Amino acid sequence: MKKKFIASILLGTMVMQLAACGSADSTTEETATEETEVVEETAEEETEAAEETEEAAEETEVSAEDSDVAYIQDKGTLIVGITDFAPMDYKDDNGEWIGFDADVAKKVAEDLGVQVQFVEIDWDNKILELENKSIDVVWNGMTLTDEVKNAMECTNAYCNNAQVVVVASDVADQYQDEESLQGLAFAVEAGSAGEAAAQELGLDYTSLTSQSDTLMEVSAGTSNACIIDLLMAGAMIGDGTSYPDLTHTVELTTEEYGVGCRKGSDLAAYINDEFKAMYDDGSLVTIAETYGVQDAVVAQ
Numbered sequence: 001m002k003k004k005f006i007a008s009i010l011l012g013t014m015v016m017q018l019a020a021c022g023s024a025d026s027t028t029e030e031t032a033t034e035e036t037e038v039v040e041e042t043a044e045e046e047t048e049a050a051e052e053t054e055e056a057a058e059e060t061e062v063s064a065e066d067s068d069v070a071y072i073q074d075k076g077t078l079i080v081g082i083t084d085f086a087p088m089d090y091k092d093d094n095g096e097w098i099g100f101d102a103d104v105a106k107k108v109a110e111d112l113g114v115q116v117q118f119v120e121i122d123w124d125n126k127i128l129e130l131e132n133k134s135i136d137v138v139w140n141g142m143t144l145t146d147e148v149k150n151a152m153e154c155t156n157a158y159c160n161n162a163q164v165v166v167v168a169s170d171v172a173d174q175y176q177d178e179e180s181l182q183g184l185a186f187a188v189e190a191g192s193a194g195e196a197a198a199q200e201l202g203l204d205y206t207s208l209t210s211q212s213d214t215l216m217e218v219s220a221g222t223s224n225a226c227i228i229d230l231l232m233a234g235a236m237i238g239d240g241t242s243y244p245d246l247t248h249t250v251e252l253t254t255e256e257y258g259v260g261c262r263k264g265s266d267l268a269a270y271i272n273d274e275f276k277a278m279y280d281d282g283s284l285v286t287i288a289e290t291y292g293v294q295d296a297v298v299a300q
Contacts, residue, residue, distance in 0.1 A: 068262060077115050079119055082101070082118050086099060087100055087231060087293055102118065104284065123140075141159070142257060151263065152262070155268050159231070162230040163197045163229065164250065167246070185205075186226060189209070190209065230251070256298065
C-alpha cells in the first residue's frame with residue numbers, strides 16, 4: 001500500500017512538470033512570434049520612409065530640371081543671344097556690350113545672382129539656339145511675331161517699334177509710299193520682321209546675317225534700300241551717325257519687342273516681374289534715356 005502511495009506521488013509530480021514545460025514552450029513561442037511581428041512592422045515602416053524620401057528627392061530633382069531660373073542660378077551664368085544692333089545691343093570703344101537691352105539684361109542677371117554672357121547668334125537660328133541651350137534668352141529687340149510667340153516663352157512687350165525703309169538721302173523723295181518700292185533691290189536681316197514685311201509686299205530682297213550688314217549694303221550701293229527697325233534707324237542713320245547720307249522713309253509695320261525664353265520656361269515670368277519693378281522705380285526709363293529710346297518704352 002505504501003509503495004502504491006509513493007508511485008502516485010511520483011506520477012503526479014511528473015505530470016505537473018510536463019504541464020509546466022508545455023506552458024513555458026507555449027509562452028516562448030508566443031513571445032518569439034510577437035517579436036518577429038514587431039521586427040517586420042519596423043522594417044515595413046523604414047522601407048516606406050525610405051521610399052517617401054526617395055520620391056521627395058526625385059520631385060525636387062524634377063523641379064530643378066524644369067525650372068530655367070534654377071538651372072541658370074545653378075550654372076551661375078545668364079547667356080544672352082544677341083546681334084550687333086544699336087541702340088539695343090552693341091559694343092563700346094572698349095569692346096564691352098552695351099545698349100538698352102544689354103543694360104537691362106545685366107540688371108536681371110545681377111538680381112538672379114549670376115554673371116551675364118553675351119553671345120552673337122545667327123538670327124535665323126535663334127529658336128534652335130534656345131532649344132539646344134546654347135543661350136538662355138533671345139534679348140535683342142525681338143519683334144513679337146506669331147512665329148516667335150508659338151516657338152518661345154515670351155515676356156510681356158517692353159518697347160514699341162516699327163519696320164522702316166532706309167534709302168540714300170538724295171533719292172528719298174522718290175520712295176514715300178509702298179507702291180514706289182517695287183523694283184528696288186532690298187537687303188534684309190534673315191528671319192527678321194523686316195524680311196517678313198518684304199515677303200508680304202512681294203519685294204525683291206537678299207537676306208543677310210544682321211541689320212547692320214543691310215545698312216552697309218545700302219551705303220555701298222550694293223542694294224537700293226533695306227528694311228530695319230525704327231529704333232535702330234534712329235540710332236544708326238542721319239546726321240551725327242555712321243551713315244549720315246542715309247534716311248528712312250516709309251513705315252511698313254508697327255510692332256512690339258519682347259524677350260524670348262525656352263518654351264515653358266519660368267524665366268519669362270521672372271523677367272516680367274523685373275520689368276514691372278524697374279518700370280515702377282523708374283530705372284527702366286532711365287536706362288532707355290541713355291540710348292534715346294525712352295519714348296518707345298511700354299508701361300508695365
